[in-house]
Every structure is written in structure tokens, then in C-alpha cells.
Amino acid sequence: MTRGSTLPAHRLSDLPDRVAIPTLPEQPRTPPPASTALEGFNGAPEAEAHRTLLGCLRSPRWAHRLAAHRPYPTLDALLAASDEAAYDLTAGDLTEALAAESQPSLPEDAYGAAHTALGAAHAAYEARFGHTFIICLDGVPPDETLDYVLEAIRSRLTNDPEEERVVTAEELRRLARQRLSESL
Incomplete structure (x- = not known):
């Protein structure tokens, strides 16, 4: 059993073979998570984010609004913002989006x-x-x-x-x- 780097293990007097400060088994090191698509979207240049959004809905107003409010902490937050922006589309915005x-x-x-x-x-x-x-x-x-x-x-x-x-x-x-x- 390995010991901690700063404190030695101590035996408890009333419990033979027990250690007062137990050592924990070494945990495998996990690599940091890979960059997610949302992180890529949040960090993308404005024009690239705008293009991505226009691929989802051909409304420049909707796309601009979502791109301008980055970063989004979660996909759910982005989807909620998308819903809100879609509810605010004017008749002209809808016509423009429908044309595509x-x-x-x-x-x-x-x-x-x-x-x-x-x-x-x-x-x-x-x-x-x-x-x-x-x-x-x-x-x-x-x-x-x-x-x-x-x-x-x-x-x-x-x-x-x-x-x-x-x-x-x-x-x-x-x-x-x-x-x-x-x-x-």
C-alpha cells in the first residue's frame, strides 16, 4: 500500500492492522474532455457561426440574434434562445425563411x-x-x-x-x- 506524500500512516492502538489515515487507491487519470461542437460554435468567428445558424433557419435576423448572444453554457440554453428568437420573427422574417x-x-x-x-x-x-x-x-x-x-x-x-x-x-x-x- 502506498502512503500519502505528506502524512505517514499511523496504526490505531485499539484496532491492530488498521490505518488511521487510509490511503486511497490511485485513480486513473482521465484526459480532459475533447472540445464539443457547442464549444466550437461558441468560439467560432461571427461569420462562421452565422453560416451555421442560417443552415438551420434561413432568417438573418434569427441567426444574428443567436450568434450575437454567444457563448451558450449548454445546448439546452442555445435551444431555448433559438425558440425565443423564433417567436420574435416578424411576418417578413417568416417569409424570408420560408422562401429558402x-x-x-x-x-x-x-x-x-x-x-x-x-x-x-x-x-x-x-x-x-x-x-x-x-x-x-x-x-x-x-x-x-x-x-x-x-x-x-x-x-x-x-x-x-x-x-x-x-x-x-x-x-x-x-x-x-x-x-x-x-x-x-
Whole structure:
């Protein structure tokens, strides 16, 4: 047994073979944790952080706000700030972000009629609301994607434009959150 560097071990008189100051087994040294993606994001130059954020949501106002408030202590703190900034987007900000969005894709093994039905639903949606239908598919099993998207488009086609603007803003917020989580 090794002894501490400053105090010798002492035997207790009433307990033979016991040490008054027990020595601890040597603990393996662990290397310092590697730099995390969040640390990289926090320390990145402003332009690089801005580009990363624009890859999650094409709103310069949202991206600027998040980049300007770095560093974030945790991913949860960044996601909370993302949500807050997304809630503050104006109608113009939403329009700008929507212009860069693409339609959700179908699974590769979807049959031809599904592509036709989805194409018609997307066309009806765009004619009614003037922008691409977007939806966050986080948590939707891949084999349920087609039915989920078709049901959502049909349901949302019944919204009035203001209701749909609110739903669309929420979907953009969820998409930004999902993309941030995946990128960091």
C-alpha cells in the first residue's frame, strides 16, 4: 500500500492492522474532455457561426440574434434562445425563411400514386397560402411519413391565412430546433 506524500500512516492502538489515515487507491487519470461542437460554435468567428445558424433557419435576423448572444453554457440554453428568437420573427422574417425551405421528401420506396397525391396536395397548399408547405418530421417514424404529411397538408388547407401563419411559424421554430440539435 502506498502512503500519502505528506502524512505517514499511523496504526490505531485499539484496532491492530488498521490505518488511521487510509490511503486511497490511485485513480486513473482521465484526459480532459475533447472540445464539443457547442464549444466550437461558441468560439467560432461571427461569420462562421452565422453560416451555421442560417443552415438551420434561413432568417438573418434569427441567426444574428443567436450568434450575437454567444457563448451558450449548454445546448439546452442555445435551444431555448433559438425558440425565443423564433417567436420574435416578424411576418417578413417568416417569409424570408420560408422562401429558402424545401418540401419534405418522401421515403425512397414510396409508390408513384403517393408522389402524385403529395404533389397535388403541395400545389393546392402553395396556391392557397403562397409558400411551400413545411412541417417538422422529428419523431415521425419513416414508414409513417407519407400519411403524416398528407394528413397535415389536408388539415392545414382548412386554416385561414392567419391561422396558417401561426402554424407555419411554429413548424419553422421546431425545424430550427431540430437542425440545431443535429448540427451541434
